[in-house]
Amino acid sequence: MNSAVFDAKKLRKTVLDMAFNGSTVHIPCAFSLVEILAVLYRNHLNLASGPKDENRDFLILSKGHGVMAQYACLFELGWLTDSDVKKYFADGTRLKGLSDSHVEGLEVTSGSLGHGLSVGAGIALGCKLKKTNQQVYAIVGDGESNEGSIWEALLFAAHWKLDNLCVIIDANGFQAMGPTNEVMHLSDLGKKMEAFDFDTIVLDGHDEAALHAAFSELKSKKNGRPKAVVANTVKGKGVSFMEGNNVWHYTRLNPTTYQEALKELGF
Structure with missing residues (x-):
């Protein structure tokens, strides 16, 4: 749907560039989102004429600490600049470490977890009441x-039949303080999603073809049931020393680890 490649x-x-420039954290929880966001921005989000267009589709990043992955997509769209990337987390930057609705292209202020989905459900109900074809x-x-x-x-969402x-669900198996299955x-x-009356597909969250097929299939089902994709992902995907290593949730890059990570990605 968009001309950007979203590689x-x-x-x-x-x-990595943003995290290194800003000496900030939350790299692995952004990496687990990359393919999900790439497929959505490339193939499924109708952005209309831009982030203020009332006819746009909505992408709600409720896990707001993964926002660098979304910033990377906005950079590909040209909505963020080289200066934004270089000055991430610097004095005077407009880009914070959590999703902030003051940045065009970000629909919610999130990071205090658990709230973004309610906003998304409310937007979806509004689109239903207005009888639009917008997706959330x-x-x-x-x-x-x-x-x-x-x-x-x-x-x-199930009660109001928000199809x-x-x-x-970015199911990367970890949260800040440890493995999800140990914490809760x-x-x-x-x-669980099926029990809540959602049409549900479980898949590999790094398989772009599977993601594209799932989003296409679910969007076609106008049956009064909301939709769910449980995306099994790897926290830190793409850099071996970050993959499944929860120490990196709050670890900052130094010049050596930055270069090592770039090398693993082929840069």
Whole structure:
């Protein structure tokens, strides 16, 4: 749907550049989102004439700490500049470490987890009432799904038959303080979403072809059931020393690890 390529390796490089320039954290939880966002921006999001167009589709990043992956996509669109990337987290920057609705292209202020999905469900209901064809995609984390407000929003979506809402769970198996299953075991997320009356597909969240097929299939089902994709992902995907290593949730790059990570990505 968009002319930008959204190459996964290039998106990860932009995340690394931002994290290194800003000496900031949350790299692995951005990396687990890259293919999901690439497919959505490339093939499925109708951005109309831009981020202020009332006819646009909506992408809600409820797990707002993964925002560097979305910034990388906005950079590909030309909505962010080289200066934004170079000055990330610097004094006077407009780009913060969590999703902020003051930045054009970001629909919600999130980072306080558990709230973005409710916003997305409300937007989806508004689109239903206005009888538009707009789609709402809401990305939540599996760790974020510990929040009770997530499950209230799912009940709301099913009650109002929001088949224009697609909830994507970035199931990377970790949250800030440890493995998700140790902090709060979630059991089978696919079965849970089905029990909440969602049309649900469980897949490899780094398989772009599978993601594209799933989003296409779910969008075609106008049956009064909201949609869900449980995307099994790897936290830190793309850089071997970050993959599945939760120490990197709050670890900053230094010149050596920055160059090592770039080399692994082929740069």
